[in-house]
Amino acid sequence: METLQIGTITRQVPSTWNELRRKQLLPLLAELYAPERPGRRLRLLALLTGFPLPLLGTQPVVVLAQLLPLTNFLFSEEHLLTAQLLPTIQLAGRLRRQRTWHGPREYLRNLLFGEFMFADTYFVLYSLQQRPEHLDKFLTVLYRPAQEGLDVHHPDWKGDVRQRFNEHQLDARTPRVAQVPAIEKLAILTWYRGCRAQLALEFPDVFRSAEETTDDAKAPDWSRVLRKLSGGAFGTLQQTAEQPLRLILAEMQDAAEEYDRLKNQTRT
16 A cells, blocks of 8 residues: 555555455546546546545645556556455346356466366456457356355355355356346456466466367367366266365376476486
8 A cells, every 4th residue: 555645645555456445446447448548547536535636636746646556557568457356246136146256266266177277267268359259158157146055154164155066057147148248247357367467376277278179260189188187086077076186287287287297307
């Protein structure tokens, strides 16, 4: 956070994506993805700081030259949104538990490998083809109703309130997600993109291997990763799919690094 004072008013201003609040994120994304118009940086600064646009517009040029760089992180690839600012989405329904669908935790901490395979496939397909049905299926994989009666005090609590992922329910559930506001869909895409980039930094060999198996017009072949790991320490295909995402990626990264080490030893 940065401390900013104009006149007698002092504000704490986010300096990274993860320091944003939901009420800041949505209008910032709306401005960032709208057709560019003159004054974009100043409007972003107003949204980021909470200072009225007319007040900022009357500041001396030398002051604005110092303030506008506060928006730089919004355009930097070094800053990733991994904090979960949209933990739930609201859908139509008579009962609260039918209306509220829950998403994964920050950094995709509670995501299982099987649901990641589907979510990432639809994410990449949407990025390549911009087809709304891919975006809605992506959201339907990640966001699901809560398991009835499950909370932190339940003996079966594993840190995830969502119903278990079932790919056979996607076609029936996806139409309900179509009603989610476009700006919320964009926010979830931005968040997932940040989490995915963080995973690629932590497990570079795994992502490189998955993406090398397909051409640029297709999604990574995560099913190949699943087949390679199943039957060993993680059990059957189904059991492997139900393992934590980061555990699977760490195992694959370790295997890739060991392969490279042995290959280098052979050369020497």
